[in-house]
Amino acid sequence: MEMKASGGPVSCPCRPSCEGPTADCDRTLSTPQRVFKGQGNAQEVVAALPLFDGILPEVLNRLLADSATISRRRSTLLFGAGDEADCFYIVLDGAVKLFALTQDGRESIVEIFGPGTSFAEAAMLSTGRFPLHAEVIEDATLIRVGRRAFLYTLHSDHALAYRMLAALVKWNRRLAGEISDLKELTPWQRVAEFLLAQTPATEGRVEVLLPFNKEVLASRVGIRRESLSRVLGRLRVLGVHTSGNAIRIDDVNLLRRACFEAANGRGA
Template sequence: MLSDSELQMAKRSVLFSHVPDGMLAELLKDSHKRNVARGATLFVQGDPANHMYVVLSGCVKLVRITPGGEEVVVAVYSEGASFGEAVALKGGTYPVTVDAVQDSLLLQVESRVVFDTLRSDPDLALSMLSSTFNHLHELVMEIESLKALSGAQRLATFLISLAPVEEGPCSLVLPYDKVLIAKRLGMKPESLSRSFANLRKQGVSVKRHAVQVSDIGQLKSFVEDDEPMPGRAS
């Protein structure tokens, strides 16, 4: 049984954000909560895609393993995020491996239940189609950002997403270690260090996991106005 706060957390996800509250409660009544310890694997690339998930607490990373054995971080999701929905509804196998970055509590939703409900409820189908489109749009924008922005701009965008304010000074805490942040932003750890150094002139200082930003508005301007030069992507 989900608590009211857990239902609201599910409502925050892209997958269920457009689903009316009453319909969402009915849809999720038979879902399960699953604890995944830090470092544990939820599923591996190639497993049957039988479920979709919402992060109720904690943090997970989605990775692909290249033919050369290198781990590529596709995404990192924290509370309120959903994943696995598109492939679970389509059927087939998961294209990524999911590991817990922190001790995490996940809402596990059986894809068959959602699919059966979609077939019988056109309104729900439209709501979730809209949500899935929004999720795809976010991923496309993220890929575009990785290709178009310099390393410092990517890092600035990441810090802006963590900021508790829209303008002015703020303090924030990096949600996971810098090695994972570097992989998440498509760069090497040494490139991340250089990017933090480059952001000093934009009023950013970092000490371990604590970050001070003198003006979030200045960071936004840096991302929008500073055109990346060739060779600056990493």
């Protein structure tokens, strides 16, 4: 399937293809109906993104006319801070981390994106430069959304532009709130809240499989790797037990109540 945009023919974003042979690309997708780990096919994943909520399929096709589906291996750097933001990404499977480097060279993870999420839209639409680094942390299949057709479509449809701007503002508010929460919570609360966010259960025993290793988890919640072991040890009294990347919570409600009481000054 081919689409037309200003400047000639371009690929449909949901047609699996690779941008070209690269050292870090090891998979060639064979069908646009490939299922991505329970997320549905690529078209369904894209249409479900909050950024594209309520947008008609034909408009979505115009927005994504300069897009391609790519595969990248773990540890591949997608872009560095300061690079030109000529695209943004949609994650079909795998995981990608956005991170900054501290003055002493340590990574500080800002966000981790898994299947059914998108990132770097704000950089492409505003400053034109990526403010952070992005690295694949689990082998990933991504849609790389090019800037040309996307911006052309927004410039020609102001109502669409306002709608997408509102979606971006909502995401930025959520991120700002999360950063604020991290500053106020103690290390054990940060870890506990993260674990609770990994399960929809509200009571009883649950098993949680971390979507990434503990080093990434530590950076994600804003603590040092060596501190994470102490925090997990402290959480054992609240029924949290670890084995590799597997976490068992004996009583979800107990852990949730402990977090609530600590946040309201009634717990340690």
